[in-house]
Amino acid sequence: MAGAPRRERLSFRAFRAARPAGCEYGYGHGERLSALREREFPRLRGITYLDHAGSALFPESLLKAFTDDLRNNVYGNPHSQNISSKLTYDTIEHVRYR
Structure with a gap:
């Protein structure tokens, strides 16, 4: 666009400094990657x-949940057409395609 000011990309340091308070980047929480693994x-x-x-591979916390x-x-019964069974079917499909 003619006449529009060109915006420079932020450096990674500037990006991290510009985040809102409480916003984590990456794995966050000051945890080392080895501890997360x-x-x-x-x-x-x-x-x-x-x-x-x-x-x-799914994280241990997700499998536990x-x-x-x-x-x-x-x-x-996930194979039933009963309304009360729909939740079971949906849950199984969600886990299967997760």
Whole structure:
């Protein structure tokens, strides 16, 4: 656009300084990546994991939330057309395609 002032890209340092208070960047919370890996992916301990095969590893906290939900709630038959069973079907599909 003619006459429009050209905006310079922010440096990473300037980007981080310009964030709103309380906004985290990346993994945040001052946690080291090794601590995050140990907490969320303990099954990777001692191995090198290459994700080039398109497989995905889910964090431990997400797996725990799903299993706790399925364990603590009573769901209906996922194959039934009953309205009360729709929640079960939707939950299973959500987990399956997650």
